[in-house]
Amino acid sequence: MTTEVRSLREFKMPDVGEGLTEAEILSWYVKPGDTVTDGQVVCEVETAKAAVELPIPFNGVVEQLFFPEGSTVDVGTVIISVAVAGEAGAAPATAPAPAAPAPAAEAEPERREVLVGYGPRTGTAQRRARRTTTTTTKAAAPQPAPVAPAAPAPTGPVAELQLGERPLAKPPVRKLAKDLGVDLRAVTPTGRDGVITREDLHAYAEAQAAPAAPAVEPVVVEAAEAVVAPVPVSGAGDVRVPIKGVRKATAQAMVASAFTAPHVTEFVQVDVTRTMKFVRKLKESGELGRDVRVSPLLLVAKALLVAIKRHPEINAQWDEAAQEIVVKGQVNLGIAAATPRGLIVPNIKDAGSKTLAGLATSLGELVETARQGKTSPADMQGGTVTITNVGVFGVDTGTPILNPGEAAILAFGAVRELPWVHKGKVVPRQVTTLALSFDHRLVDGELGSKVLADIAGLLEFPKRLITWG
Structure with a gap:
């Protein structure tokens, strides 16, 4: 015969990305009194890098939610407590005492891996009704609710949080x-x-x-x-927008980058008429794959990778603590992407080892994942060099700021038809402007100029990409 005892276990806000200090609770999928199992997703949070779901690492009954939806919580802070069943004073018996009843199910649910956390989640997990709140609701911790089949209605600020259907x-x-x-x-x-x-x-x-x-x-x-x-704050129609999440992280990173790395930017105009023709040929032939999206950005990325292969010193990082320059063994190519959550820079791991077809596939997957808002923190870590495609906005060029920890960033401007001297005659040609910003601690003017000249030469004669790539 056994005597069941219960103890409270606390689940703290984990660091779901590298070095993040806080996250915002977007939604709770459980409430006090609910039974949870190891690996079950209990909430969704947004960090400075992505929105992720958090699984609970143990079984039990939800005792208390410490923060309402919309609260920004520091990493390491307790966000939920769970009453966990245990055994004490167990006596010999012919059969073990039955465990606490679990939610009824016809069969063992399929288990699948989660993005981050402590274990797999069940394939049949259902999201609970969404909570809504008014802008006047403060992020006050709700009062503990007793573990019972029917918990009393909360009072105070929590009373404003009501369950409703999630659109x-x-x-x-x-x-x-x-x-x-x-x-x-x-x-x-x-x-x-x-x-x-x-x-x-x-x-x-x-x-x-x-x-x-x-x-x-x-x-x-x-x-x-x-x-x-x-919210308008004056008769002139001023609007205040909270700075948080990805926008806040981007602002902090850009300020840190601008004031720690000495930036130098070089520019070059390039006749990319042959590149544009090559892009059309690849699209029409389908030789990279029928479902693969081919764009000028693909060839710019390939040109940058080939230039790095010829000048690997630009694929480096400054180690302030060790006072060393670390030349990276592989190229993790970042692509700056404007998303509804703000500017993010996911990267293609070991992009330098990919064929043109493989690079096209990875680039398409990266862009589609970013558009859907599903980019994971892991996809935004470890970048070594970045491309920002400002040309899609009709911008000729710019002076891009380095992604923190990287030595170089390439801006690809708009492609325009301009008068150009070609074979001794002034004729209309497809022309773009490239801008390469680099950290002058790691990259001197000679190295930066060679890399930019290599990229320009490859885009002017793109067939070299096949030979050298």
């Missing part, structure tokens, strides 16, 4: 709703399976547009996506 929408659409100050629950979905689309949001916003009074009142928003919607 279906993709992360970019949720970000747009936040920017527009639109409550997704008020929008009528027209997408497949009841998913709210961008068009639905714009249609709703236009229908609501009117010369309304600028009085500021609490705005109900989805706390998991944004605690506070942009």
Whole structure:
């Protein structure tokens, strides 16, 4: 015969990325009184790098949620406590005492790996109803709820958090709703399976547009996506936008980079007429694969990788503590991507070893994952050199700031038809401007100039990419 005892175990906010110090709780999938199992996802959090789901590392019954949705919590802070069943004073018996009843199930649920955490999650896990809150709700810790089949209704600030259905929408659409100050629950979905689309949001916003009074009142928003919607603060229509998440991390990283690494930027104009023709040929022939997206950025990336192979010293990092320059053994090529969460720089691991077809596949996967808002923290760690494609915005060039810890970043400008001297005649040609910024502690003017000249030469005569790559 056994006597069951219960003890409380606390789950702390983990560091789901490299060196991150805080994360925002986007949504809770459990509430006090719920039974949880090892590996079950209990909440979704947003760090400065990505949104990830957190699994609990033990079995038990939820005792208390220490922070409501929308709270920013330091790494290492307790966010949930769980009453864990144990045994004490066990006596010999012919059969072991039955374990605490688990939720009924017909069969063992399929288990699959999670993005981060302590174990696999079940394939049949269901998200619980979404909580909503007003902009006036403070991030106060809720009062502990007793573990019982029917917990009493909370009081105080927690009373403002009510359960409701979570509208279906993709992360970019949720970000747009936040920017527009639109409550997704008020929008009528027209997408497949009841998913709210961008068009639905714009249609709703236009229908609501009117010369309304600028009085500021609490705005109900989805706390998991944004605690506070942009709020006018003066008659002139000023808007305050909270600086957090990816935007906050980007600002801090750029300031640190600008004031620690001595930047030098060099520019070159390149006749890329042959490159543009080569891109069209690859698209039409399908030789890289029918489902592979071919773009000028692909050839720019390949040209940079070939130039690094010829001048590996530019693929380096400054080690301040050891006072050493570390030349990296492989190239992890970062691609700056503007996403609904802000600017992120995921990277292609060991990009220098890939063929043109392999690079095209990896680049397509990277871009699609970023667009869906599913880039993991691991995909944004360990970059060694970066490309920023400012040309997609119609910009000719710029002076890009280094991604922290990297020695170089290449800006690819817009491709324009310009008058150009070609074979002794002035004729219209496809021309772009490249800008290479580098850390002058690691890269001197000669090395930077050679790398940029190599990239320009490869794009002017792209068939060399096949020979040298």
